[in-house]
Amino acid sequence: MTRGRRREHYQWNMDIIGVPGVMAEAELISSIVTLFKRIGITESDVGFKVSSRKVLQEVLNCYSVPENLFGKVCVIIDKIEKIPVDEIKKELRAVGLSQDAVQELLQILSVKSLTELEERLGS
Incomplete structure (x- = not known):
């Protein structure tokens, strides 16, 4: 855990380049949800924050x-x-x-x- 942080977190970076509109963002979110489901992480374990x-x-x-x-x-x-x-x-x-x-x-x-x-x- 980083000093001064109130929580520990992991980060996964994915990028899609050259796709107009929000479909690329939806694809990224879908990818992480799919991964979480496959490894047994549920909505009670993790949440998403999306800003616009x-x-x-x-x-x-x-x-x-x-x-x-x-x-x-x-x-x-x-x-x-x-x-x-x-x-x-x-x-x-x-x-x-x-x-x-x-x-x-x-x-x-x-x-x-x-x-x-x-x-x-x-x-």
Whole structure:
């Protein structure tokens, strides 16, 4: 375990080059799920976190957050598992997000399924 880490983890890198759209990403996720099933790892043993700049941008657009704040917001939300949520809220407010935008962004970041995400944002 790396000093300062709260958990041990293993990393597997796969790349697909030159494939437009999200099918390549779906293929990568399918590959790891297939491996896990074959070696007996189940959903109670492991979870996936998937992030999308497009989803984050869509949420920010819903609250009229200017595009020039996108990078700053990304830096702040990258800290979400490292610092208390109240600090995250303060930092997001400090860069200019409204209270409503901060609340909605934090709710979207806690979504656990694509179905729930679609229910919140639409297709």
